[in-house]
Amino acid sequence: MNLAKLKPGQQGKITSIGSIGPLKRRLMDMGVLVGENVKVLKVAPLGDPIEVSIKSYNLSLRKKEAEGIAVEVAG
Amino acid sequence: MSTQLKRKEELEGEVMAGSVAERVITVAVAGNPNSGKSTLINAIAGTRLHVGNWAGVTVEKKEALFDFGGRKIRLVDLPGTYSLSPYSQEEIVARDYLVHQRPDLIVNVVDATNLERNLYLTVQIMELGIPVVMALNIYDEAQAKGYRIDDKGIEQMLGIAVVPTSATKRSGLDELLETVLRVADAPNQRVPKKLNYGEDIEVAAEYLAKSFRTSHPALLERYPQRWLLLKLMEQDSRVMDELNLQNLDFLDPALHHLRRAHGEDIESIMADARYSLASGLTREVLHKPELRQTELTEKIDKIVLNRFLGIPIFMAAMWLLFKFTFDLSAPFGAWLGAMTEGPFKRWASALLTPLGAPDWTVSLVNDGVIAGVGSVIVFVPVIFAMMFFITFLEGSGYMARAAFVMDRTMHAIGLHGKSFIPMLLGFGCNVPGIYATRTLENPKDKVLTALLVPLMSCGARLPVYVVFVSAFFPNNSSTVIWSLYVMGILLAVLMGLIFKKTLFRGEAPMFIMELPPYRMPSMHSLCVHTWEKGKHFLYKAGTYIFAVSVLVWFLLNLPWGVEHKRDSYLGQAGAVVAPVFQPIGFGTWEAASSLISGVIAKEIVVGTMGEIYAPKKDEKKEVPTLQEDLKEIGVSFGAACSKAVKTLLYLPVPEEKEEDRSSLKLALQGVFTPLSSYAFMVFVLLYMPCVVAIAAMRQEFGTWKWAVVGLGYQTALAWCAALIVYQGGRLLGLGG
Numbered sequence: 001m002n003l004a005k006l007k008p009g010q011q012g013k014i015t016s017i018g019s020i021g022p023l024k025r026r027l028m029d030m031g032v033l034v035g036e037n038v039k040v041l042k043v044a045p046l047g048d049p050i051e052v053s054i055k056s057y058n059l060s061l062r063k064k065e066a067e068g069i070a071v072e073v074a075g
Numbered sequence: 076m077s078t079q080l081k082r083k084e085e086l087e088g089e090v091m092a093g094s095v096a097e098r099v100i101t102v103a104v105a106g107n108p109n110s111g112k113s114t115l116i117n118a119i120a121g122t123r124l125h126v127g128n129w130a131g132v133t134v135e136k137k138e139a140l141f142d143f144g145g146r147k148i149r150l151v152d153l154p155g156t157y158s159l160s161p162y163s164q165e166e167i168v169a170r171d172y173l174v175h176q177r178p179d180l181i182v183n184v185v186d187a188t189n190l191e192r193n194l195y196l197t198v199q200i201m202e203l204g205i206p207v208v209m210a211l212n213i214y215d216e217a218q219a220k221g222y223r224i225d226d227k228g229i230e231q232m233l234g235i236a237v238v239p240t241s242a243t244k245r246s247g248l249d250e251l252l253e254t255v256l257r258v259a260d261a262p263n264q265r266v267p268k269k270l271n272y273g274e275d276i277e278v279a280a281e282y283l284a285k286s287f288r289t290s291h292p293a294l295l296e297r298y299p300q301r302w303l304l305l306k307l308m309e310q311d312s313r314v315m316d317e318l319n320l321q322n323l324d325f326l327d328p329a330l331h332h333l334r335r336a337h338g339e340d341i342e343s344i345m346a347d348a349r350y351s352l353a354s355g356l357t358r359e360v361l362h363k364p365e366l367r368q369t370e371l372t373e374k375i376d377k378i379v380l381n382r383f384l385g386i387p388i389f390m391a392a393m394w395l396l397f398k399f400t401f402d403l404s405a406p407f408g409a410w411l412g413a414m415t416e417g418p419f420k421r422w423a424s425a426l427l428t429p430l431g432a433p434d435w436t437v438s439l440v441n442d443g444v445i446a447g448v449g450s451v452i453v454f455v456p457v458i459f460a461m462m463f464f465i466t467f468l469e470g471s472g473y474m475a476r477a478a479f480v481m482d483r484t485m486h487a488i489g490l491h492g493k494s495f496i497p498m499l500l501g502f503g504c505n506v507p508g509i510y511a512t513r514t515l516e517n518p519k520d521k522v523l524t525a526l527l528v529p530l531m532s533c534g535a536r537l538p539v540y541v542v543f544v545s546a547f548f549p550n551n552s553s554t555v556i557w558s559l560y561v562m563g564i565l566l567a568v569l570m571g572l573i574f575k576k577t578l579f580r581g582e583a584p585m586f587i588m589e590l591p592p593y594r595m596p597s598m599h600s601l602c603v604h605t606w607e608k609g610k611h612f613l614y615k616a617g618t619y620i621f622a623v624s625v626l627v628w629f630l631l632n633l634p635w636g637v638e639h640k641r642d643s644y645l646g647q648a649g650a651v652v653a654p655v656f657q658p659i660g661f662g663t664w665e666a667a668s669s670l671i672s673g674v675i676a677k678e679i680v681v682g683t684m685g686e687i688y689a690p691k692k693d694e695k696k697e698v699p700t701l702q703e704d705l706k707e708i709g710v711s712f713g714a715a716c717s718k719a720v721k722t723l724l725y726l727p728v729p730e731e732k733e734e735d736r737s738s739l740k741l742a743l744q745g746v747f748t749p750l751s752s753y754a755f756m757v758f759v760l761l762y763m764p765c766v767v768a769i770a771a772m773r774q775e776f777g778t779w780k781w782a783v784v785g786l787g788y789q790t791a792l793a794w795c796a797a798l799i800v801y802q803g804g805r806l807l808g809l810g811g
Contacts, residue, residue, distance in 0.1 A: 017343075022162040026587050028346040029158035031192050042376070045385035046483035049492075049586055057189050058372075058590040060479050062486070065585060 001073055003038065003052070004066035011039035012071035019068040027069070031055035038071065099140070099147045100259045103173060105200055106184030107193050108155035109591040111212045114470075115184055115242035116152050117600040119252070126607045128777040129154075129168045135513065137607075143252045151178065157192070159199045161313035164518050173203055174298065179259050182251070184210045187217035187224055187239070188592070190361050194353035197233070201267040204299040206258050207235040210251050214239040216594075221364035228360040234268035243597040269301060272348040279333045280304050286325040294318060308333075309345050372472070372592040379476055389480045392473065393499055399464050401503040401534070402722045404456035406715035411456070413711060415449030418704040425701075435635045439628060447624030450675060451617040454506060454767060458612050461500060461507035463605040465514065468496075470596030474514060475588055482586055488568045489575040491515055491584065494524040498567070501531030502560075505764055509771040510608070517584040523574055525772055526785050529764040530567040532560045535678040539759050542681050546740040547749045555753070559760050566761070566792065578784070616770035620675075623766040627675055640687050645671060659758065659797035660751030670758070676765045681739075688742035750809050754801040761793035 006012060014036045017024055031054050032038070041058065042051040049062045106112040116124065120139035129136045137152035153172060154165035161167060173181065183200055185193040200207055211226055226237040236254050240247030258265045271277060283304055288295060294303065298318075306314040307323070308330060315321050330341060337344045379388055420441045427437050468474040474493070482492030493515045501508030508528040515521040540559060544552040630645040640646050641664065649668030656662045656670075665687045673680035699707065720726075747755065763769075763786045772782040 023585055023587075025158075025160050025162055025342060025346075026585060028343060028350075029160060029195070030587055030589070031195070031350065033347060033350055034343075042380050043382075044380070044479050044483060045382050046480070048483045048486075049479060051380070051479065051590055055191050057192055060475070060586070060588050060590050062482070062586045065587065 001071055002067050003040070003069040003071050004050070004063040006040040006071065006073070008040050008042055010073060011037060012073040013037055014069060015072050016070045017068060018070065019065070023065065023068075027061075027065075030059055031057075032059075032069065037074075038069075097147070099149050100180065100255070101149045101151065101176075101178040102180050102182055102255055102259075103151045103153055103176075103178040104182045104184060105153045105169060105173070105196070106155060106210075106212075107157055107186060107189075107196055109472075109589060110155070110184045110186040110189075110193060111242045112152070112155055112184040113604070114597050114600040115210060115212060115240065115248070116150060117603040118242050118245050118597070119248055120150055121599075121603055122606065124603065124607055126611050130777075132164050132168060132518070132777065134164055134168050144256055146256055148252070148255065156196065158196060161311055163516070165516070167313065173200075173205065174302070177205065179206070179262070180255060181205050181207045182210055182255065183207050183235075184212050187211045187214045187222065188220065190224070191350075191353050191357040194356055195350055198270060198349045198352050201233065201235070201270065202299065202302040202305055204267065204301060206262045206265045207233075207267050208251065208254050208258055209233075209235055209237045210247075211237055211239045212242055214247065215241040215244060220368075220370075223362040225360040225362075229356065232268070232356060232359065233270075234266065236265060243595075243600070245599075270352055272305075272345075272352070275333050275336050276308070276344070276348055279308060279329050283307060283325070283329040286329070287323075290323075290325070291320075305345065309342050370592070375593050376476070376590075379473075380479065385480050389477060392468075392477065393496070396464055396468065396496070397499060397503060398723070400461045400500060400507065401457065403719050404460040406718040406722070407456035408453045410711055410715040412449055412453045414708055415445055415452065418708060419445050419449075421699070421704065422701070435632070438632060439625075442632070443625040443628030444621075446628070447621040450624050450767075451613065451620050454504075455609060455613065457504055457507055458510065459605055459609045461511060462608045463601060465496070465511050466601050466604050467596055469514060470594065470601065472591045472593040475590050478588065479590065486586070488571045490524060490527075490571060491517065491520040491586065494520060494527075497524050497528050498531055501528040501533060503534055505529045505531065505533045505768045506771050509768055509775060510612075512775065519579050520584050522776065522781050523571065523579055525775065526574065526781065526788070527567045527571055529768055529785060529789060530563045530570065530761065532563045532760055533677070535676050535765070536759055538678045538681050540756055542684075542736055542739065543743065543747075543752045543756055545736075546743045547747065547752045555756075559756055562757065562796075563760055566796070570788070570792070611774075612771075615774045616767065619770040619773065620767050624675055627672055631672070640668070655794075656758075658802065659794060660754040660801040661747065661758075663746065665746070666755065670762065673759065674763060674766055676767065677759060680759060681736075684743070685736070685739050688739055688746075750801060750804040753804075754797040757800050758793045758797040761789055761796055763790045763793075 001012070003012075003014075014032065014034050016034060017027060017032065019027060036054060039053045040050060041053050044050070044060075049060050050066060051058055051060045052066075053059075104112060104116055116137060116139070120141060123139045123141050125138050127136050127138075128134065134154050137150075139150045141148060141150075151172070153169040156163070156166045156169050159166055159170040159173075161170075172178075181200055181203075183197050185197060197207070197209065209229065211224065211229075214224075217224060224239075226239055229235075229237045236258055238247055238251045238254050240251055242248070272280075284300070287304065287307070303314070307320065307326065310326075333341065333344065378384055381388075423440050423445060424437055427440060465474075468477070474496075477496065478492030480492070481495040485492050485494050494512075496514065497508045497511040499508075500511050505528050508531065509525045512521045512525045512528070515524060536559075537556075540556050541552075544555050548555045627645070630648065631640075631643055633644050634642070641650070645668045646664055648671060649664035649666075652671070653662045653664045653667040656667055665684070668687065669680045669683040672683040743752070764772075769782045769786060772785060773779055776782070
């Protein structure tokens with residue numbers, strides 16, 4: 001399961017980050033780390049990007065970027 | 076102690092104080108985007124801020140020198156960053172400054188409502204070993220949310236001074252500066268603590284330090300030791316290249332254990348370690364209320380980002396932005412223009428003529444210098460209005476939402492969600508559109524957007540279309556004009572795709588963007604920012620525009636006393652380039668000269684054509700007296716204000732008298748055909764941006780490179796497009 005597939009309201013725990021290079025570093029700098037809880041809040045009106053809540057703030061990213069983030073869905 | 080001795084000590088104290096007071100304390104201000112850093116700096120430094128660019132990059136640099144408590148403080152605003160990694164331009168600028176310039180002190184602005192992620196940057200700043208004062212900002216909002224933050228606890232655990240501040244309410248600022256002075260005077264008592272990154276990292280760092288001390292002792296003198304060791308472990312490409320440390324034979328053995336225990340990716344291990352420190356600290360010092368209320372931001376976003384309402388709301392917001400920027404400023408621009416055009420020129424003549432100044436001097440002053448000043452200041456209202464509203468959108472948090480809503484569409488043509496606003500403003504005027512690209516973070520996105528903005532058909536091109544359309548297409552004028560706007564957009568899409576494949580090849584910029592909480596920006600901060608940007612425009616862009624305006628005067632009027640425009644330098648230049656326009660349907664010196672003069676502003680094409688094709692007889696007008704002029708300036712300013720208000724409220728505004736262009740139309744019908752006139756309009760739409768737009772690009776990007784690229788590609792594109800229109804039309808039998 002990856003983050004792009006989660007529906008608004010669903011949450012999960014990050015199990016791995018497949019991206020590499022600057023994208024990975026940027027994600028990590030924004031607090032997207034393995035073991036972190038993440039919740040999908042919204043999908044943009046046109047279907048992309050998505051908004052997630054992580055480390056008690058809101059972050060948006062494109063689905064393509066979210067695909068590289070593997071999550072374990074909670075509940 | 077004898078009185079004499081005491082007096083001597085006092086004296087020494089004064090001398091000491093004197094030398095201390097003269098020393099300028101350099102304070103770098105670092106913090107996350109959206110941490111209220113700009114507001115804080117605007118509140119402290121106000122109009123003493125000096126805005127510019129960091130050398131060679133598009134990143135804005137703000138600096139201020141001022142006195143506080145009898146001491147001189149130099150504030151250097153670092154770009155807002157989430158980290159000090161070597162990937163984004165902002166981060167590189169910030170860390171290069173901190174490492175190479177070594178300020179006396181760093182003020183770290185931290186958003187108290189978003190402690191953990193902000194502390195992640197704090198942890199990295201502390202690695203540099205420079206004294207840090209933390210401004211725990213947006214403290215009022217944190218308190219209102221019921222957060223309790225143990226600021227003394229942060230001080231103890233990190234060994235840095237912490238001052239709660241609320242920049243929008245201007246509270247805590249004096250305390251912050253007092254603390255800055257105190258720490259600057261006793262830097263050794265306030266060394267940031269060396270934080271423990273976990274046993275595995277610390278052991279590796281220790282091993283590395285030992286080997287490094289023998290192999291490169293000089294580097295450890297020159298750079299902060301802790302920072303250097305951690306960067307080596309991360310194998311930070313920038314540090315390794317800069318210091319020539321690619322082949323350290325002891326690096327692998329040092330990292331061996333770390334890799335075995337945690338995996339290959341040391342960058343992740345370090346990010347984890349830093350975030351663990353930030354989370355641990357947050358857990359210790361932050362107490363949130365048990366019951367979490369639904370926040371205002373969530374409520375607003377439910378509507379603003381709603382699946383069905385999101386786009387209509389976005390459209391409405393954009394419409395308002397456009398209206399406020401252009402409609403509000405237009406009457407004032409016109410007023411300033413009329414003032415330079417009328418009274419100023421009359422006054423200059425009245426001053427110069429009695430002094431016996433020759434005609435050409437009067438003309439140079441009036442039509443070169445004053446007209447040049449005029450062409451700069453008419454832009455001031457629109458630049459100020461645009462800056463104000465864009466800064467408002469950014470500060471309020473809506474800009475990020477606008478990008479979120481639009482990204483899908485803009486990404487399809489290789490742009491970023493935030494590119495939409497600059498493009499939209501481009502339809503009013505390309506210049507504010509280019510300035511608005513500063514809201515984009517990634518330099519690639521920024522430059523690409525600015526290169527495409529001039530393809531949006533701006534308001535200055537409309538008068539050209541209007542004249543030609545009424546002369547050649549009176550029955551379907553709106554369709555023809557509409558087709559030009561659409562052509563501009565389609566070519567922007569096409570050029571965007573071409574640029575992506577050529578000039579901007581490489582990995583696609585990402586869209587990892589914070590959606591900050593909605594906040595009411597402080598009026599003071601908005602005004603300071605708008606004022607600084609407007610002033611900057613006047614000084615910097617103004618110089619270029621002024622120079623070109625004077626140059627065109629020389630072209631038009633020299634050799635002095637030419638009877639016929641054909642014999643002026645402009646006419647001669649027009650005759651030289653005219654053959655280039657032969658294949659696209661208008662190879663005459665008249666058309667060429669008009670196009671050359673149009674580089675000042677595209678509507679001037681019409682003015683020049685009027686002068687060339689249908690010269691007006693000199694009319695003797697009544698010259699108003701000085702008193703009448705002054706009165707008129709006041710009256711017309713009042714009229715401009717009322718017009719601005721009326722336009723906003725949709726009250727009817729009396730139509731202005733259109734200049735009579737019928738003689739020009741007749742003349743044009745004699746030299747153009749419908750087909751060649753359409754080709755001409757296409758050329759005017761696309762050819763090089765006006766000098767103001769070019770000056771804006773030069774100023775925004777700190778180099779001529781992109782201005783020259785824009786100038787070159789657009790002119791080539793204009794020629795090709797007009798060629799296709801004209802020759803294609805002829806092949807289709809639409810007449811030559």
